[in-house]
Amino acid sequence: MKVSLVGLGKVGSAVAHAIVLKGLADELVLVSRRTEIAKSEADDLNHAAGLEEHSVDVRAGGDLDTADSDVILYCDASPAKSIDVDRYSAARDNLQRLHERIPTFAAGSPQAICVMVTNPVDVMTWFALQMSGFPQERVFGVGTLLDTARLRRLLSEKLSVHASDVRAYVIGEHGEDQVASFSTASLGGESMKPSEDLALLARQAAESAGKIYRTRGFTNYGIAGATMMILESIRNNRRRTAPVSMRINDYYGVKDVCLSLPAVIGRRGIERVLRPELNEAEQAAFHRGASRIREAIEVLTPSLEAVS
Numbered sequence: 001m002k003v004s005l006v007g008l009g010k011v012g013s014a015v016a017h018a019i020v021l022k023g024l025a026d027e028l029v030l031v032s033r034r035t036e037i038a039k040s041e042a043d044d045l046n047h048a049a050g051l052e053e054h055s056v057d058v059r060a061g062g063d064l065d066t067a068d069s070d071v072i073l074y075c076d077a078s079p080a081k082s083i084d085v086d087r088y089s090a091a092r093d094n095l096q097r098l099h100e101r102i103p104t105f106a107a108g109s110p111q112a113i114c115v116m117v118t119n120p121v122d123v124m125t126w127f128a129l130q131m132s133g134f135p136q137e138r139v140f141g142v143g144t145l146l147d148t149a150r151l152r153r154l155l156s157e158k159l160s161v162h163a164s165d166v167r168a169y170v171i172g173e174h175g176e177d178q179v180a181s182f183s184t185a186s187l188g189g190e191s192m193k194p195s196e197d198l199a200l201l202a203r204q205a206a207e208s209a210g211k212i213y214r215t216r217g218f219t220n221y222g223i224a225g226a227t228m229m230i231l232e233s234i235r236n237n238r239r240r241t242a243p244v245s246m247r248i249n250d251y252y253g254v255k256d257v258c259l260s261l262p263a264v265i266g267r268r269g270i271e272r273v274l275r276p277e278l279n280e281a282e283q284a285a286f287h288r289g290a291s292r293i294r295e296a297i298e299v300l301t302p303s304l305e306a307v308s
């Protein structure tokens, strides 16, 4: 399987390293504006790959070298304009770069699955879908998968169980209005009723990215893990269920924006979408997230039309 990784910052580097350690590609192309650094990073990763059982062939390249990819992972971003977590601060620049490059990616790899990591991920996914012309099952974003992992981790500590046994999803916007859908959460078949305690954990999970940003300036390991779960499910047709950002087709009245819902991920991308039942408070938060994304799309669209 050929994987192209576009954008080699803190996130892209962590993703590349994880791919090599886990053997999740046969061929890995690193695309970065800093070509000399990308070449050296490819060398370094090939040295690491030589110590593994599986072989991953890593090389640096330009946009055209992504041709015939099976999966394109998009992590390219302009430097954040805030020291706090502000997923919208670089939206215009990030979108402009995507707009300039996606025709090359789409023409070179017409059958690829495109996974968006760059923030604001719901907005970027929506535009990537429009600009690529790909079917919606092959363009999706990492969305609230990392938020879900953060919440499950906190729940696992509180309940003293393994995080992967906790059936709880964060859905909706990857941002302030993310929805911890406790009304559908369960552990060992026992449902978890929404409560003040659980709401507090959900708030802590939502705020954990900000806490890391304010000390470290970025997050990368968690997002690399989330991206690996998706890539592994595609490569091995694992059909894992993960909340990913996708175009919503009439869910509680929301349509034609990208937000996260749990989806079955396999060799063809999104194989099936799950539509959990939400209580009224959860529906309201889902709608607030949808409004924020819709508004961002409307604000950003004219700037793209001006350059096309």
Ligand SMILES: NC(=O)c1ccc[n+]([C@@H]2O[C@H](COP(=O)([O-])OP(=O)(O)OC[C@H]3O[C@@H](n4cnc5c(N)ncnc54)[C@H](O)[C@@H]3O)[C@@H](O)[C@H]2O)c1
Pocket (backbone or CB within 6 Å): 006, 007, 008, 009, 010, 011, 012, 031, 032, 033, 034, 075, 076, 077, 078, 079, 080, 087, 116, 117, 118, 119, 120, 121, 142, 143, 146, 174, 218, 219, 220, 223
């Ligand atoms: N979806 C999620 O859950 C999630 C989690 C963490 C980070 N992210 C997002 O991932 C994206 C990447 O984050 P990061 O920490 O790797 O950012 P970063 O600033 O470290 O790197 C971004 C990469 O983009 C390219 N780039 C951008 N501007 C450049 C310039 N002027 N010169 C050269 N190269 C340039 C380079 O390849 C650079 O390495 C961001 O949008 C971030 O918000 C998403």
